[in-house]
Amino acid sequence: MKQLISLDINGRVYDLAVSPRDLLADVIRRKVGLTGTKKGCGMGDCGACTVLVEGKPVLSCITLAITCNGKKITTVEGLALPNGELNPLQAAFVNHGAIQCGFCTPGMLMSATGLLNRNPKPSIYDIKHEMSGNICRCTGFKRIIEAIEVASETGVK
Ligand code: FES
Ligand code: FES
Numbered sequence: 280m281k282q283l284i285s286l287d288i289n290g291r292v293y294d295l296a297v298s299p300r301d302l303l304a305d306v307i308r309r310k311v312g313l314t315g316t317k318k319g320c321g322m323g324d325c326g327a328c329t330v331l332v333e334g335k336p337v338l339s340c341i342t343l344a345i346t347c348n349g350k351k352i353t354t355v356e357g358l359a360l361p362n363g364e365l366n367p368l369q370a371a372f373v374n375h376g377a378i379q380c381g382f383c384t385p386g387m388l389m390s391a392t393g394l395l396n397r398n399p400k401p402s403i404y405d406i407k408h409e410m411s412g413n414i415c416r417c418t419g420f421k422r423i424i425e426a427i428e429v430a431s432e433t434g435v436k
Contacts, residue, residue, distance in 0.1 A: 284348040288313065289357030297344045304328045304339035307354060315355040315385050319414075326413030329386040329393075330354050336393035338412075355385035358392065368392060368430040377426040379417035387413050391427045400431055 281296040288311060295310055304318050307330065319327035321340045328340040331353040358366050365373065368391055378384050387410065394401055394409040401409070406427050415423060 282345060284345055286311075286344070286347055287349075287351045289353060295344075299343065299345050301344045302340055303330070303337070303342040303344045303347055303352075306344040307339060307352070313354050313356050317382055317385055319382065324414070325383070325386070326390060327383055327386040329389040329413065331389055331393055331396075334393065334396050336390045353389070353392070355388055358388060367433050368395070368427070371426040371430040371433075372423070375422050375426040375429060377418060377422040383413060383415040383417075387415065387423055391430070394427070395431060401427075403428065406431075 281298055284295055284297055286293050286295060286306075288307065293311055295306060297306055297310070304316060307313050307316050308318065316330055316339060317327040318340055319325040323338050323341040326338070328338055329336050330339045331337070332342070332347055332350050358369055360366050368388060372378050372384065372388065377387075390410055390413050394406065398405060403424065406424050410423065410427070
C-alpha cells in the first residue's frame, strides 16, 4: 500500500505517494524527474547515486524513500549558484579535467560537497578517504582529488 511522504528536494517540497519498498534513487529519478542522480550498481558499491540527506552523503540506491520523509535532500541539480552558474566545486571539476564520461560525476560532487560541508579544509588523506566509496572508470581519480583540493582552497561549501 502506498504511503504519502514529503521530501524537500533542493528547496522545493514534493508530496509523493510511495510504496514502503521504493528506493530514494528511483523516487528522485522517476517520480520527481531529477535524473542528474545516477544509478550504477544499485547495490551500494559505486557511489553514483550519492545525494545529501540533511547535508550528509547517502547512497540513494540502498535508502528507502520512506525513511527520508520530512527531510531535506540535495541532488546535483541543487548545487548550481542562484544565477545558474556552476558553483566553485563544479567549476573546479570542469577546469581540472575531473570529468570524462560524466556518469560518476553527480555522485562525486555530492560526496565532495558532504565532505566540504563537514570539513572545509580537508587534507589529501581526508579527501581520498571520503571519496573512497565513489568509483570512476575514466579519470583515474587524480584529477578528481585535485579538483576537490582546489575547491577547498577557494572556500567552497
Ligand atoms: S548506484 Fe548506488 S552505490 Fe552504485
Ligand atoms: S568520468 Fe566516467 S566514470 Fe567517472
